[in-house]
Amino acid sequence: MQRSILLVEDESRIREIVADYFTDEQWNVHEAESGIEALDMLETLKPDLVILDILLPGLDGWTVCKRIRAKSDIPIIILTARSEDDDKLLGFELGADDYVTKPFSPKLLVARAKTLIKRVEGTVGKEDHLIRFGRVIIHKRAHRVEIAGEVIELSPKEYELLLYLHKNAGIVLSRETILDQLWGFDYFGDVRVVDTHIKKLRGKLGDEARHIRTVIRAGYKFEEDR
Numbered sequence: 001m002q003r004s005i006l007l008v009e010d011e012s013r014i015r016e017i018v019a020d021y022f023t024d025e026q027w028n029v030h031e032a033e034s035g036i037e038a039l040d041m042l043e044t045l046k047p048d049l050v051i052l053d054i055l056l057p058g059l060d061g062w063t064v065c066k067r068i069r070a071k072s073d074i075p076i077i078i079l080t081a082r083s084e085d086d087d088k089l090l091g092f093e094l095g096a097d098d099y100v101t102k103p104f105s106p107k108l109l110v111a112r113a114k115t116l117i118k119r120v121e122g123t124v125g126k127e128d129h130l131i132r133f134g135r136v137i138i139h140k141r142a143h144r145v146e147i148a149g150e151v152i153e154l155s156p157k158e159y160e161l162l163l164y165l166h167k168n169a170g171i172v173l174s175r176e177t178i179l180d181q182l183w184g185f186d187y188f189g190d191v192r193v194v195d196t197h198i199k200k201l202r203g204k205l206g207d208e209a210r211h212i213r214t215v216i217r218a219g220y221k222f223e224e225d226r
Contacts, residue, residue, distance in 0.1 A: 003117065004028035006047040008038040008064065009079065010056050018051070021106040022113070035059030039067060047074065049113055052096075054080040062094060069095035073129060073141045075116050079104070093156075095143055131166060133224055134208045138163065147208060157182065158201045165212060165222040174219040194220075 005022060009015045010033050019029045030045055032038035035056045042050075050068065054061035065076055076095065081102040092099070098116055100109055131138040135148045143159060145152050154162065160182050165173070175191040183193070198220060202209035213221045 002026055002028055003049070004030065004045075004047045005049045005051055005113065006030045006032060006038060006041060006045060007051045008032045008035065008056065008061070009051070009053040010034060011053075014053075018106050018109065021110050025110055025114075027110075027113075033057075035061065035064040038064055042068065042072070042074075048117060050074055050076045051109070051113070052076055052078055054078060062090065065094045065096055069142045070144070071142075073139055075141075077109070077113065077116065095141060097141070131163075133166065133211060136205070136208050136211075138166070147206065152204050154201070154204060157197055158204070161197055161201055162205075165220065169222045169224055172215045172218050172221045177219070 003026075005027055007015055007018055007022075007029055009018070009031075012033075015031050015033075019031060022029050030041060030047060032041055036058050038050070038052070039059075052061045052065060056064070059067075061078060061080070065078065068074065068076065075097045077098045077100060078096045079100050079102060098112055100112060129139065129141045131140065137146045138144075139146070140163070145154055145159065145162065161178070164178065164181060175194045178194045179191050198212065202212060205212070211223055211225075213223055215221050
């Protein structure tokens with residue numbers, strides 16, 4: 001089956017070289033010179049992968065990545081001339097799947113693309129990035145939560161909290177444990193911040209908040225449907 005990519009890069013020479021390498025490997029390549037053009041193309045295109053440069057005219061790559069993730073689970077490889085760890089962390093927090101620093105080998109980029117596609121669609125299974133309970137679906141790679149098909153807006157910390165509770169389903173988690181895991185060991189605030197976030201999360205989950213149980217004098221426990 002022929003794969004397709006959307007290559008978002010404002011430097012025409014880089015686009016030409018990368019496109020040639022992917023075409024030689026039988027990929028169908030679509031090209032965009034700006035973030036706005038890329039987002040417009042994604043309204044109609046259904047590529048298997050997006051290769052996204054950070055330094056783009058108009059909308060930068062970070063913004064484009066965030067907007068793609070708000071709507072889609074499509075795999076994203078970030079291209080950038082910067083190699084700082086903070087930039088990489090930001091890319092992964094925004095939902096990027098891989099990170100390639102310029103200058104790079106086009107041949108290596110193709111290999112990374114193939115590996116990513118295999119990881120997303122191959123041995124891990126097409127729905128490995130989805131979590132389902134009750135009427136809730138969590139799209140892990142898109143950082144999106146839906147209830148009965150409707151998207152609910154969670155803050156980053158509420159999203160992390162929901163994932164952490166689900167990951168430890170059936171286990172009673174103390175407030176101190178949750179605080180250490182999600183806020184860090186060097187956080188000196190009150191443990192009641194956990195209760196505050198649990199309350200907000202429950203409010204947004206509505207009826208599905210039934211999965212988050214308070215265990216008196218112990219903490220919280222996530223319970224699947226019986």
